[in-house]
Amino acid sequence: MPQATYHFPRGFLWGTATAAHQVEGNNTNNQWWKWEQDGHTNGTSGLACDWWGGRWREDFDRAVEGRQNAHRLSVEWSRIQPTPDTWDEDALERYRSMLRGLHERGITPMVTLHHFTDPLWLYERDGWETEDVVPAFEKFVRKTVDALKEYCTLWCTINEPNIYATYGYIVGDFPARHRGWKAAMTVMVNMFRGHAAAYRAIHEIQKEARVGYALHYRPMVAHNKWSPLDNLTRSIQYSGVNLAFPSAISTGIMKWPLGNVRVPEAKGTQDFLGLNYYSVDTVKFDITNYKEVFGRRYYPENSDLSDTKFIANIPEGIFDSIKWAVRTYPDLPIIITENGVEDVNDHLRPRYLAQHVHQMWRAVNFNWPVKGYFHWSLVDNFEWERGWTQRFGLWALDEKTQKRTKRPSADLYAEMCKENGLSSEMVQKYCPEVFDKLFPV
Ligand code: FCB
Numbered sequence: 001m002p003q004a005t006y007h008f009p010r011g012f013l014w015g016t017a018t019a020a021h022q023v024e025g026n027n028t029n030n031q032w033w034k035w036e037q038d039g040h041t042n043g044t045s046g047l048a049c050d051w052w053g054g055r056w057r058e059d060f061d062r063a064v065e066g067r068q069n070a071h072r073l074s075v076e077w078s079r080i081q082p083t084p085d086t087w088d089e090d091a092l093e094r095y096r097s098m099l100r101g102l103h104e105r106g107i108t109p110m111v112t113l114h115h116f117t118d119p120l121w122l123y124e125r126d127g128w129e130t131e132d133v134v135p136a137f138e139k140f141v142r143k144t145v146d147a148l149k150e151y152c153t154l155w156c157t158i159n160e161p162n163i164y165a166t167y168g169y170i171v172g173d174f175p176a177r178h179r180g181w182k183a184a185m186t187v188m189v190n191m192f193r194g195h196a197a198a199y200r201a202i203h204e205i206q207k208e209a210r211v212g213y214a215l216h217y218r219p220m221v222a223h224n225k226w227s228p229l230d231n232l233t234r235s236i237q238y239s240g241v242n243l244a245f246p247s248a249i250s251t252g253i254m255k256w257p258l259g260n261v262r263v264p265e266a267k268g269t270q271d272f273l274g275l276n277y278y279s280v281d282t283v284k285f286d287i288t289n290y291k292e293v294f295g296r297r298y299y300p301e302n303s304d305l306s307d308t309k310f311i312a313n314i315p316e317g318i319f320d321s322i323k324w325a326v327r328t329y330p331d332l333p334i335i336i337t338e339n340g341v342e343d344v345n346d347h348l349r350p351r352y353l354a355q356h357v358h359q360m361w362r363a364v365n366f367n368w369p370v371k372g373y374f375h376w377s378l379v380d381n382f383e384w385e386r387g388w389t390q391r392f393g394l395w396a397l398d399e400k401t402q403k404r405t406k407r408p409s410a411d412l413y414a415e416m417c418k419e420n421g422l423s424s425e426m427v428q429k430y431c432p433e434v435f436d437k438l439f440p441v
Contacts, residue, residue, distance in 0.1 A: 001428075002439045006361040007421035013108060013372025014417040015070030016063060016394065017338050019115035019159065020079075022381040023049040023056075029078040031123035032116065032384070035175040042387030049379050050402055056098050059379055059404075062395060064105045066410055067417035071102055072337060072374045074112035074159065075148075078119035081140050092147040099151035110337075110374070111152045112214065113141055113198060115159040116174070116384070126177050128164075128187040128194070138197040142205065149206045156274050156337060157198040160216040161191040162241055170291060173385045181258055188244055189254055189261050195245075196266035214274035214337040217242055217321045220297070223284035233295030234283040240293070246273075246328055272371070273325050274337035277356075280317040304351075306342045308390055313341065313348060315355035322363040322370060333369045336360065340376035342383070342390035346407040351431035353409055357422050358438050375413060379404060 021027050025047035036044040049055060063071055079091040102109045114137070118127050127133060145155070158164075168176035169184035176183065195213050202209045220238045222230040240256060248254040252267035279299070286296035299305060303312035318339065325334050339356055343349045353375065364370050380393035388399060394410035397403075412430040416422055424439045 001424070001435075002441055003424050004439060005419065005421045005423040006358060007419075008361065008364060010420070011371075012420055013070035013335070013374075014413075014420070015068045015072060015107070015110075015372065015374045016066075016378035017072040017374040017376050018051075018074070018378055018381065019112065020074045020076035021045060021048075021115070021117045022377075022383070023059075023073075023379070024052040024076060025050045026052055027076055027078065027117065029082055029120055030076065030117040031120060031127070031175045034120065034123075040173075040175070041385050042389045043382075044387070045382040046399065047402070048382050048399070049397060051098075052094070055402065057101060059395075060098075060101050060105055060107065062404070062406075062410075063107060063378055066394065066414040068107060068413075069417065070108040070110065070372060070374065071378075072110040072112060072156070073098070074115035074156075075144055076117060077114065077122075077140055078117065080144055081119060084121055084136070087143060092144070095144075095148060096151065099148060103151060108154065109152045110154040110156060110335075111148060112156040112159050113144060114157065114194075116164055123175070123177065128190045129177060129183055131190060131193070133190050134193045134197055137194040138201050141198040142201050145202050145205050145209075153206065153208050153210060155202050155209055155211045157195045157202075157211060157213045158191055159214045159337075160276060161188060161195070161213065161245055163216045165191070166241065167385075185256050185258050185261075188256065189263060192245060192248055192254055192263050192266050196263065196269045199269035210271040210333075212270045212272040212274045212335070213245070214276050215242075215245060216276045216278075217324070218278075219280040219317045219320050219324075220283050221280065223282050227285065229285035230283065233285045233293060236293045237281075237283055237295045237297070250328065270329075270332070272333040272335055273329060274335050275321055275325060276338035276376075277318045277321045277336065278339065278341075279311045280314040280320075304348065306348060306390075307344055308342060308386070310386070310390060311341050313352045313355065315352070315359045318356050319359040319363055322360070322368055326363075326366075326368045331369065333371045335371050336373040338374060338376040340392050342392050344391040344396070346409050349407065349409040350412050351434045353412060353416075354422060354427050354431050354438060355434055357416060361422065 165184045165187045168174035222234040252264040281297040299312040341352045379395045380391045380397035383390040396405040
């Protein structure tokens with residue numbers, strides 16, 4: 001039986017990712033809380049993982065036990081700025097303690113400044129649909145970065161602007177004041193302006209800052225590669241979902257199916273690309289699905305699917321995503337800011353994790369500048385409109401009792417983090433079913 005270890009470069013970041021609303025609990029002052037109370041989600045976030053009540057300490061201890069050297073978390077705008085004219089210094093102090101807590105545990109933080117939630121006061125003024133949000137976001141970013149700069153140099157301005165805009169303004173699963181393609185486009189453009197303003201503000205405040213955003217990159221293939229209609233809808237969906245932000249950062253022009261918008265101030269505003277990769281979609285032409293420009297996305301029948309069929313295990317997709325990133329931005333550092341799978345019994349997760357890390361290793365071996373990997377997530381947490389029906393944690397959470405239980409994947413990941421690589425022994429121990437794929441004779 002072959003024996004080998006796929007090693008990563010020294011200094012590689014190995015961590016997990018979380019988001020404020022999903023773990024803190026009692027985030028009552030943002031649009032998601034309201035959306036939950038109005039009955040649009042599968043359960044409500046409630047106490048979540050009770051990080052605001054202090055349980056971040058025990059979870060950060062779990063990250064240490066899991067040999068992680070980095071953690072990506074987000075701050076909650078509605079806590080820091082509860083009304084347009086007030087700052088909550090206690091909230092900022094609490095985030096300072098959390099970041100200090102990471103440092104004390106030898107964990108490098110990455111802070112996301114916007115992860116899907118908006119303060120209610122902003123939302124009631126139509127949030128990202130109006131240009132006023134740009135100076136408002138910049139003001140919040142300045143205040144927050146100034147308060148946290150002692151503990152963080154790695155910043156992610158906005159998480160998945162493409163998902164925020166499409167799930168809210170087109171699909172309708174996320175809260176949005178008005179729906180439609182036009183609103184979605186305006187939101188994307190304003191998020192892009194907000195990102196650019198934040199990028200400049202952070203660099204003004206902190207010279208050594210490295211600033212990027214997290215792109216949900218979704219590879220897509222046509223259902224029938226010989227069908228012009230499948231190819232057309234695939235390419236419209238692909239560019240709509242994936243390319244708006246990246247092409248705008250390269251050219252200063254945001255391209256979308258509805259037309260182009262010039263945002264020259266945003267050109268070149270990234271020091272790294274954050275990639276969130278989960279799966280690959282197959283796209284088929286469907287005349288009835290006008291909302292998604294006549295394309296229907298699905299996973300092929302024989303896919304290796306997660307519990308609720310939300311994710312298909314397609315590890316080559318992470319390699320293709322990194323390859324796309326390198327071709328789009330040669331030499332720009334890449335960080336995998338999210339990757340993971342919902343799997344309550346941990347049947348699929350060990351192989352999902354090992355296979356994705358293996359594909360990331362292939363990319364690193366082309367000398368492509370992948371600098372770190374953040375697994376989604378440390379502990380089960382509140383999954384937006386899907387609520388508690390999906391379990392992404394290395395640790396299971398019983399949200400009623402707050403009891404955490406370690407899943408085997410937590411041990412597998414700990415071994416990878418410790419080794420700075422993936423070995424044949426690990427695969428043999430945790431997911432022997434893919435041994436031949438990862439270590440062929
Ligand atoms: C991503 C989100 C993250 C989490 C994972 C499963 O799209 O950024 O908050 O919900 O999906």
